[in-house]
Structures are given as structure tokens and as C-alpha cells.
Amino acid sequence: MPERDLQYLAELAAQLRVDSVRAAAAAASGHPTSSMSAADLMAVLFACHLRYDFDRPGHPANDHLIFSKGHASPLLYALYKAAGAIDDDELLTFRRRGSRLEGHPTPRLPWVDVATGSLGQGLPIGVGVAMAGRLERLPYRVWVLCGDGELAEGSIWEAAEHAGSEGLANLTAIVDINRLGQRGPTRHGWDIGAYARRFGAFGWHTIEIDGHDPGQIDFALADAANTRRRPTVILAKTRKGEGVLEAENREGAHGKALKDPDKAVEELGGIRDVRVAVHPPETDAAPFRFGDDGLALPAYPVGEQAATRDAYGAALAALGAARGDVVALDGEVADSTRAEAFAKEFPERFFEMYIAEQQLVAAAVGLQVRGWKPYAATFAAFLTRAHDFIRMAGVSGASIRLVGSHAGVEIGQDGPSQMGLEDLAMLRAVHGSTVLYPCDANQTAALLAEMADLEGVSYLRTTRGPTPVIYQPGERFPVGGSRVLRHSAGDRATIVAAGVTVHEALAAAGSLRADGIPVGVIDLYSIKPVDTAALTEAATTTGNLITVEDHRIEGGLGDAVTDAVSELGPRVIKLAVRDLPGSATSREQLADARIDRHAIADAVKRLL
């Protein structure tokens, strides 16, 4: 590399450090030292290797840069300034109310694909973006800046396994090994070989460099771009706080503005106005997309028995035929979730993620960055494994579709480890989420199709065993709606149910009617958003609600109902799972949990 270029890169890196210090100083908080260690790495990337059109963040061939170490946000924003995307005034709004420049990056900025800040997420999401690139046959590269501390997260090794085994050569992890975590030294310090052995064992091309040497960085980035059939990890030895005596390679300097920012700026050579001309992508090739066709959802005759998980598989296959943008992922249980039906029809658009639920969800988030419509399925219970990824998908505003099978005690003999009993509570609490819980096969198919165009995190909960088909094929079930299944002017109470308990509620209503007690029944298939109007109507007419759900008492359907009517103050009796189930048949489980038809009828009688 010519001396002139080296000087320029040094100047650019110095400016990135200066601006990181200045932004944190303006905010009186933030992570300047974690930014300074990676400044040289990012300077060379932006000047020499990144292909990105800042005027067209949606350009299909743009590279993707993900700050997995999201706390290095001052560096990212300093880069945006150097690239001319933001100005110095905006840089200094860092962390202020209303500013786009949040403490950790979010997609409020058009150049940010996903929110980061929960460590160990950027790399698995980058894997998903790299999967998208292969699917749509575009030559973009995915660059992920990782910290060394976050390599302790298991999700990093799920990503390492998937990318290594799939040979995602369009993915490069750049690890800023500054040896210092938040509290103190990382486990491996500057033993870069420890990381190289690990990534190497997982099938990655590994490059070990001095992360402050522009020549070595340039060589490594070029090597990464030219490596075939394997992802590359650049293991860069760096110094946290590089360039400022007060902070350089010192413990106790994490996550705070420098004590003397003016002196630091001076040490770094003062404020500059270096610009970096990031190369736009060299291709205008359109992304490959699969074809569309008419939607022919499966139809189940009323009165037959069918499992909603079976309907999920069949409907997903039908949706896949209708929409070329639909992709499916599964956590090595596609024979149980029934995603297998899609996998057989569309092997190119099906991703076996094996038993790695964090990577399962992260891949979905990565795929949606490029406009794909991912449906990711596993047992509802095991989605808890990916809770933090789902939470962050909510922060990202990512449009992903999750499907949890084997909901509730209904699964029977397998016992509590396999029962999804906390999933509604988890998914309801995610920002901007939609939570759906169908009770029959036709309703499942309709809701599944509707999910394709929902924004944010949406969730469909399915049931293991067969349930009676009660709705006609082709009926519509809008998100946020409900269905009144039983209603009469003399109703003494209204039972609110969803999924498997709808059928228990109908049976209970039948037996109560025979006993001279008319009750209404609402199928609350949309748990969030919830049909406040219908619940208000029921609450004001009968004054008594009974909720019944195959889920723990906390955070599920019952809480959704009480929330909706809390300002009205009806009496609400909540039936839900309160104890620890063991193994038993499905029917025994419903009875033991006191959520079956008999328990419902008893509750109504007790209420009245």
C-alpha cells in the first residue's frame, strides 16, 4: 500500500477516534474506548472494501455492515459522518432524546439493518443476511464487527457452526480483540490463537493480524473477500482506547466518556474533516426471486378432525407456491412442526437450522433484512431459547413469523419439558408483536396466510393433537378479531377461549345449556392485538367472563382479556395451568390442569 494511502487511512482513523471521543463527551456517556480499538479496522473497510451507496440504503447489491458490538455506536456514527451521511451537528446529538443516534444502533437510521446492543446477536443475524445473499444470487458481502467479549455467547458458536458448515464465503467476521471486557480482562485476553483454534475447528478461514496496522487490515479484508467456500474471521489484536494515554489498554475505562476529552482530542491530533468516499456496488443486477402463483390454501371439511400443526405445514406449502418471497426455517423438528411439507415442495427455500433456536430466529431476522418473509418453527417451549433474539427483533422492527407447535399440556405424555406453557407471556411482551392461536385447521391456514404481510414479530401457536374442524374453508379471520361461537340474549356468562380450549368451552356450553344455564363462547384467536370491542360487549352484557387457556396463568389469554376490560371492571374467572404437570394422556392433562369442559362448567356454576 502506498505511503500516501497509509497516511490517509491513519488520518481517517484518527478522526474516527476524535469523533467517538467528542460524541461521548457531548452525551457524557457511551463507549468511546470500545470505538477507538476498532477505528483502524473500520477506516480501512470503509475506504477500501465496503461497497455501499449511502444515497440508496435499499440498493440490493449494497454490502451489509453489522456492528455486533453495538456499544461501539460512536464509531459507527463517526463513520457515517466521514461518509457524508450525517453532519457534525447530528453527531453531537448522540444519546439525546429524539436523536437517531441512540446509545446502541437501531434501524431508525436507514443504514442500520438491525438493532444491536445485546451481545452475540450481530453475527448470527449476519449469517441470515449472508443466507439471503446466496438465495437471491447477489454478490454483496456481509461484514460483522464483533467484540472479543461477546465470543463467550453460545449464539456466536451456533453462527460459527451454521456459517462454517454451509460455507458462507460472503460472510466476514472482524473481531476487535482489545482484551478488555466491561468488568475486566476477557477470558482469553490477547491469546488470539485461542479464537483461531475455535473458529478453525468450526470450518472458518482465520486470519490473525495487528488491528492497528492498515496494511495488514487491508490484506486481511482482501483475503476475506477472495476466500471461496468458507466464511472468514479476521482476528485483530487491538488496544482499547488506542491513542489516548488516559484510557489506552486500561481497565475501568469501559462504557464512559473520557475524563478529559479535550486533552484526548489533542493527543489524537485534533479535529479533522477527513471524508471517505465509500465505493457504491458495482452491479445493478436485480435480486433473484422465486415465482408467484395463485393461493390455494388447504381446505378441511367441517366436522372432521385435524391438527392445527398439520394445517400449518399444508398451508405453508400452499403459501410457498403462491408467494416466491416466503421462506421457511426449522429447528430440526420439521417432522413434528410439519414444516416438512414446505421443505419437500421448496427445498431451496427451506433452511434446516438444526437444534439451535437462537440461530433459527437470527437467520429469520437476517433474511427479512432483504425482504424475504421467513416462517421459523420449533416447539413453542423451545422458542424460549431465543427469547432475547425475539426481544431484539421487536426493537429492530423486524418482520418475522414464528410458529410454536406442541402448545400446552395438551401434548400429553412427553411431560413438562416439551410443553409450551410460557410462550404467550413471552410473545405478548415483545414490542409490536402479534400473537395468534387458532383452534381449527381452516382457521390456522387463514391466519398463516395473513401473517405474510404483517409487520413486526408475529407468532402462531399450534396444537399437537387433532381438534374438530368448526370453520368453513375460506372463512376470514382478521388479526385483532374474534369469533362469537355461542351467544343468546339470556347468557349468564361468556367463556373466552382459544386453541384447544375452544372445543372444551363449546362442550361446556352445551352441558350448561342442558342444565338451563345459557352461556356465550368467544374464540379469541387473536391474543394480541385483542378484540377489545367484542370483549367489552361480552363484559357489559353478561358481566361475567370465564377465560380458559392451555398456558400458565401468568401473561397469557386471561391476562390479555383482563387487560382489555380492566377499566370496565367485570368479574373474570381465569382458568389456566397452575401446577407442574407430569406425563399423562392429553385428556387427563386437560382435566388435571382444570381447563377441560368439566372444569369450565364447574367454574361457571361457581361464578353464578
Add this chain to the structure above:
Amino acid sequence: MPERDLQYLAELAAQLRVDSVRAAAAAASGHPTSSMSAADLMAVLFACHLRYDFDRPGHPANDHLIFSKGHASPLLYALYKAAGAIDDDELLTFRRRGSRLEGHPTPRLPWVDVATGSLGQGLPIGVGVAMAGRLERLPYRVWVLCGDGELAEGSIWEAAEHAGSEGLANLTAIVDINRLGQRGPTRHGWDIGAYARRFGAFGWHTIEIDGHDPGQIDFALADAANTRRRPTVILAKTRKGEGVLEAENREGAHGKALKDPDKAVEELGGIRDVRVAVHPPETDAAPFRFGDDGLALPAYPVGEQAATRDAYGAALAALGAARGDVVALDGEVADSTRAEAFAKEFPERFFEMYIAEQQLVAAAVGLQVRGWKPYAATFAAFLTRAHDFIRMAGVSGASIRLVGSHAGVEIGQDGPSQMGLEDLAMLRAVHGSTVLYPCDANQTAALLAEMADLEGVSYLRTTRGPTPVIYQPGERFPVGGSRVLRHSAGDRATIVAAGVTVHEALAAAGSLRADGIPVGVIDLYSIKPVDTAALTEAATTTGNLITVEDHRIEGGLGDAVTDAVSELGPRVIKLAVRDLPGSATSREQLADARIDRHAIADAVKRLL
């Protein structure tokens, strides 16, 4: 190994297969083929290497055997039968209602340490048990039977990293590499070297064997027991369904009883009555315990400002002095959670788990197996990373104490990725959990001390910034209680708050009183169990409740309150976080989320 012994081991293994087939046939479900692949491994372990007194499951020097592949429960129960711990009649109750022999093992059986069945958990928990063994200076060994499919879980690699780096030589993973997962082949099939490279890179001693050769198994187990300074992984190539033509090494034979169990039993040589005499431990050495002393909790003068997270650190250090059984763990944020105060005082009892929250919680679960009282802390937001481990800890009935700092929007500038806004929903829905949320430093200290003797999963939520001290040092706060902070006969409504919002509620009550509107204020520090009596009293006297919490609207304090009073039907207005916060100061955040004093006062006025 003498021929006579080999014959005995082959007979024992055949019986384990036969009994696995019979148990699954009796249940018409279960995982016989996943049991059959590991039968030789476990036969040799039980006959030659395990040190366990089945009459004294609590013997301190007993080895620990964890079936990380919990679905191989038929094999585990067949082993118990061969060891004389259960009889054949009980074996055939497998998966029946009321039977201790559940679909996946749970501690309802006295020889089972922890519930398994969610894959990838047994090994990280085994790491915790091995940590306990080192701490209490006992020579027991921890044997963990893993499946090959579950090695895709990131949590396995968190465990590999911790055990490898810490050199936990008392831990042995035995991996049953039968090459077939649930849906089809695993990623690496019989490429045992792929696993050896990975574990080797993480610092483990690796042994590759034929998992059906008793001689090789015996050698490997002895090698593992004799290996110093490193954990050992035995990578055993096996065949799923070994010994029965219908199932052996065939896809589609996962998780179901064999089609023709009688023929299978015949193929395996028929029913036997082979017994295995498991060697009891050879030592009666008592476990090492640290000394106890008087409890002197920190005291904060009323009226001062102190962060509850600071009180957590100080109180934990005080508790550590008082109780030698208290241990602490942290996810590389001990300077933020303030667990550092304990770490400085008691370095031997503090475990830095780095940024690996699944292993953080799993280690706590493992430590409590041996009677230690673990407190595990990280940011509340990042506990979501360990949701599935917390869920399973509830199934295990494990007594662990979790502490989540940086709750809510109160944290201010760091933004949504760092805000615990879903933690109450997550923890409330865990079976048998306790959820505590103190508002001042003295209350924090008192609750922290009380947690030491709680059973099950308990959770303490702390706040980043300082809050006013309102309680006297030494006041008691029983779990399940609450405190009425403002009350008068003329109260028009009652505000129910916890943590940071208590202070907002008090301020609102003050301004409302000045406006001639008297309202009550309840500090609901115990979110679960909740003080139904106090809430009922408030609901029946004022008829109007306002809940306010620094948490999402779903699943938190508001839902706990509406649940408690749902059968009474008061009007409840819930104030909580509904939108996506950005960066801002703490006070701006509370205002923007409409949970500050002004929002509370507005809500009361709107209600009345």
C-alpha cells in the same frame, strides 16, 4: 477385560435395550431407539465406573449422572431397574399419569438431579455440579450423557468454554453419536472428528471410540477418570436402535415405540434379569463448607439517595459473610450489577461466567444441586437469553436466585437493547417462581437476605439510578406482602406501584392531595406471590386501582394486580411502557413512557 466380564456387560446392555423397548411399548410412545444407541455406554459406566449409593441419593460423595439427552429416559429407568432402585412393575408405568417415570426425567425421582428434555442443558448444568465439587473439595465425578444432535446448541459451547478454560477434570461428557436426529441425519453424521476438533479447540481431552465395544468404552471411561486438569469428552460412534433390524440406523424411527416390540425383544435375546451392583462412593469425607457469621446488612438512612443495585452488592457481601453456603455468579457485568462487592470479599465463592447467560443460570442450577445458595446476576434484559434454562429450573424445582439490574426505561441513555422491559412477564410465568422488585436500598437488602431460604426460582429486580430511601434499616418485608404507604378514609383511588414507580406514585399522591384528591399508595414489592388481601382491601374500599410499572404493559405488575382482583371486578387503569423507547435521560424516559408522577396524576383525574 476378561471374556466373562465382556459377556456380562453385553447381557446387561441387551437387557437395557429390552427394557427400553418394553417400557416404550407399554406407553405406546417414548424414545427406545435413542436409548438403544447408548445402552453399551451406560452399561459399562454403571458396572465399572459410576460411584453411587442408590440407598443414599444424598450421599455427598455420590457421582452425578445427568442425561442431557433426556429423551433417552427409557434407558435411564432400565438402568435404575438393573441397579435395583425400581422394579419391573414400576418400569412399565412409564409415561402413565401419576408415574414417577415421566417422558423426560425429572427430580420426582430421587436419583435425578435436574429435569432434562430441553436439549443442550444437561452439559452446562453438569458444569455447575462440577464447579460445586471443586468448591466443596469432594472427589465425585460428573458424567453427562449427551446426544449428537444437541451439540448444535450454543449452550453446549458455553459449557465447553467454561469447563475447558477452568480445567474441570471432574467432568466427563459422553456423546452418543448415533448420527440421526429427530427429522433426519445430524449435520456431521458419523464425522466424529468434526466434534473432536471442536471440543479439542475448547481445551477438552477427546477420546473417539466405538460406542458398542465394551472394552473401548471401559478404557475411555477410565481414561476420563484419570485425566488431570482438563474435562474429557468421549465421542462414541453408535447406531440408533442398535440390535433391532426394524429400527437400527434407520431414519423415521425417532420418538416412537417400536412397531413390533415382541419381535424386537426376541431379536435382543429375550427378557433377562441381570443386576448391576453399582459401587458406592469410597469416601465418607464431608463436603467443605465456608464458615457462617452474624448477618449485618448495610443500613441506609431514610431520606438519602441510593441505587437498589448498590444495595444488592453491599447486601450480598454482608450475606456472604453471614452464610458460608451463599455463592455468587455474574455475566461479566459485576461492576454494573454490583456483584463485584461480593467478588472482592469472597473470591473463592464468586464465579465470573463471562458473557454467557445460559451457562450463568445453568451453573447456578448445578451449584444448588449440592446445596449451595447461588445468586446469579446480569442485566434484567439479558436474563431473557437464559429463559429456557429458567423455565427448566422451574420444572426441576431448582432453588436459584436471579438478580436483574438495569430494569426498565429508567436506565436512560443506553436505549432499548439494555432495558429490562419483559423480565417480569418472563419470571412470573415460571412455575413456582418468586418475583421481587424493591424500591429502596433497605428493602433491597432485606429481600435479598430473605431470598436465601426461598425454594424454587426467585428473582430480584434492581434499578440503575439512585432512589430515595424511604424505609428504616431493619424493617421486614415478607415475600407475598406489600406496604401501604399512603392511605386515608377518603381515598378515591389506590395507586399500586413497585420499584422506581413507587417514588413517582408518592409524588403524584402528594400533588393530588394538594388538588383535593386523596389517593392511597401501595408498594407492591412482591409481584409474585402477590398480596391479594391488600389489593382486595384497596379494590373494595376505593373501587379504583391505578397500576404503574417500568415494564411493558403485558405480563408485569399490572397483570399481577388484575389477576389478584379479577373476581371482584374493580376498575383498573394500567400505566406501563407501551412504545419503543430511544435514548434519553432517565426522567425523560419515565415521562415519555407515561409512567411518571404527572402521568399518574393525569390518570387518576381521568378515572374520577
